[in-house]
Amino acid sequence: MRMIKNIGFLLMIFTISCGQNLDFEEILKNEKHFELKFNPRGDIILDSSLIIKINADSKIIDSLRTWFKNNPDNWDSSISSWATPDISLTGNDFRFLVFKDFVVVGFMDKSGKQNQYTKNTNETEFNFLTETN
Numbered sequence: 001m002r003m004i005k006n007i008g009f010l011l012m013i014f015t016i017s018c019g020q021n022l023d024f025e026e027i028l029k030n031e032k033h034f035e036l037k038f039n040p041r042g043d044i045i046l047d048s049s050l051i052i053k054i055n056a057d058s059k060i061i062d063s064l065r066t067w068f069k070n071n072p073d074n075w076d077s078s079i080s081s082w083a084t085p086d087i088s089l090t091g092n093d094f095r096f097l098v099f100k101d102f103v104v105v106g107f108m109d110k111s112g113k114q115n116q117y118t119k120n121t122n123e124t125e126f127n128f129l130t131e132t133n
Contacts, residue, residue, distance in 0.1 A: 020075045020117060024068035027107045031091035032056050036129060039084050054089075063128040064089070064096070075117035078104065087129050098126050 036052040054060055082104050085097035093108035100123050106116040 020077060021073045022075050022117060027094060031094050034089050034091045037088045039086055060129060075119050078116045078118045098123060
């Protein structure tokens with residue numbers, strides 16, 4: 001019996017360490033508007049001209065949905081606070097932060113709990129965000 005418990009515990013650890021699968025359609029479904037913000041490297045500029053308002057039915061959000069659809073798995077839970085990203089896309093209950101080698105997504109789940117996950121990526125995967133700038 002003890003061996004079965006140990007095996008169950010190891011399977012649970014293995015499952016957690018493999019990363020989470022996220023349902024981004026569910027995460028984004030209540031968002032109507034977003035703010036896209038660009039932060040030049042090396043400088044933190046709070047110039048409002050670097051903020052673009054985007055509707056949920058825009059081409060940018062369609063491209064982001066496609067990226068999420070192609071990347072639903074291997075997200076790692078994170079409780080860290082992050083420095084200023086190169087690009088941020090925020091809604092009411094959603095934030096997407098793009099750094100050089102990874103992204104951070106934060107959102108409120110159905111139960112009202114805040115969640116945050118990270119995924120290793122290459123910043124060039126998000127050129128569709130900068131094409132509007």
